[in-house]
Amino acid sequence: MIPDYQTLMLPLLKLVSDGQEHKYRDLIESLAVEFKVADDERKELLASGNQAIFDNRVGWAKTYLKKAGLLDSPKRASFVITDLGRKTLAKNPDRIDAKYLQQFPAFLEFQNASRNDNETEEKPTNILSNEQTPEEILDNAYQRISKSLASELLNKVIDLPPSFFERLVVELLVKMGYGGSIKDAGKAIGKSGDEGIDGTIKEDRLGLDVIYIQAKRWKKGNVVGRPEIQKFVGALAGQGAKKGIFITTSNFTKEALEYTPRNETKIVLIDGEQLTQLMIDFNLGCTTQQSYELKKIDSDYFGEE
Numbered sequence: 001m002i003p004d005y006q007t008l009m010l011p012l013l014k015l016v017s018d019g020q021e022h023k024y025r026d027l028i029e030s031l032a033v034e035f036k037v038a039d040d041e042r043k044e045l046l047a048s049g050n051q052a053i054f055d056n057r058v059g060w061a062k063t064y065l066k067k068a069g070l071l072d073s074p075k076r077a078s079f080v081i082t083d084l085g086r087k088t089l090a091k092n093p094d095r096i097d098a099k100y101l102q103q104f105p106a107f108l109e110f111q112n113a114s115r116n117d118n119e120t121e122e123k124p125t126n127i128l129s130n131e132q133t134p135e136e137i138l139d140n141a142y143q144r145i146s147k148s149l150a151s152e153l154l155n156k157v158i159d160l161p162p163s164f165f166e167r168l169v170v171e172l173l174v175k176m177g178y179g180g181s182i183k184d185a186g187k188a189i190g191k192s193g194d195e196g197i198d199g200t201i202k203e204d205r206l207g208l209d210v211i212y213i214q215a216k217r218w219k220k221g222n223v224v225g226r227p228e229i230q231k232f233v234g235a236l237a238g239q240g241a242k243k244g245i246f247i248t249t250s251n252f253t254k255e256a257l258e259y260t261p262r263n264e265t266k267i268v269l270i271d272g273e274q275l276t277q278l279m280i281d282f283n284l285g286c287t288t289q290q291s292y293e294l295k296k297i298d299s300d301y302f303g304e305e
Contacts, residue, residue, distance in 0.1 A: 002054050005064075005133050012062060012065065015030055065096075067110040068104040150280060153276040153286065166199070166215065173213075174201075178203060213247065214246045219250065223250055224250060229252075229259050232267070247270045
């Protein structure tokens with residue numbers, strides 16, 4: 001289990017207690033060993049995908065210790081303990097966290113940076129006492145909003161008339177890079193009785209290959225089983241086709257997900273959750289309400305080594 005960033009503060013301070021300069025990357029590795037963070041856990045990323053969760057938590061532990069005056073950075077990506085840091089360790093604290101750091105004026109100044117002079121006497125906000133780092137708080141809030149949007153989208157899609165759903169599938173695939181234009185992207189979409197084939201779409205703009213589509217606008221609970229997938233594979237074989245996409249607004253059974261055709265046929269299964277996530281990713285049926293950019297210091301610009 002990956003420790004939260006506050007749990008990392010005291011061990012991090014102890015690692016630099018020898019008074020020597022320590023490279024930031026070495027500190028991350030040492031903490032990973034100390035807390036027995038598994039390799040797969042080291043690879044876990046924030047929802048943004050921009051940074052490993054463990055590295056992010058070590059980074060914020062380091063930031064808070066530095067803001068409190070317990071750590072210093074004499075040069076880029078290197079850290080040493082300060083006199084205040086030594087005095088703090090000499091008190092042998094059981095734990096150092098955001099609440100503990102509030103005894104240091106420098107940390108309070110950092111924590112209350114957004115307040116005006118008349119508000120500095122107020123009790124500091126509790127946001128820095130959260131076990132999550134600021135990026136994790138943002139990521140989790142984004143995930144909750146995204147999940148709510150996906151649920152609303154799925155309900156909309158399920159309630160669509162068949163013709164609208166068929167057009168939606170084509171538009172999504174075109175936005176994903178298949179087919180070229182909406183006009184010539186899809187063929188025979190929505191025509192029933194075609195041996196289990198709902199339509200086709202060009203794999204690329206030149207139409208060098210064709211992908212066959214099966215789309216099931218089914219309500220939640222009406223899951224797609226292995227027989228449906230086998231029927232689709234058989235329909236592909238009847239067309240001499242090797243590639244197919246099976247899209248449903250519901251879910252697939254475990255047997256359907258585990259089914260692998262014995263021939264060279266390749267099938268991609270897209271359930272309701274994946275469908276709505278793709279719609280969000282490619283801005284289909286939804287629009288951007290607000291966007292935020294997270295920025296950091298450009299060390300190269302300031303010529304730091």
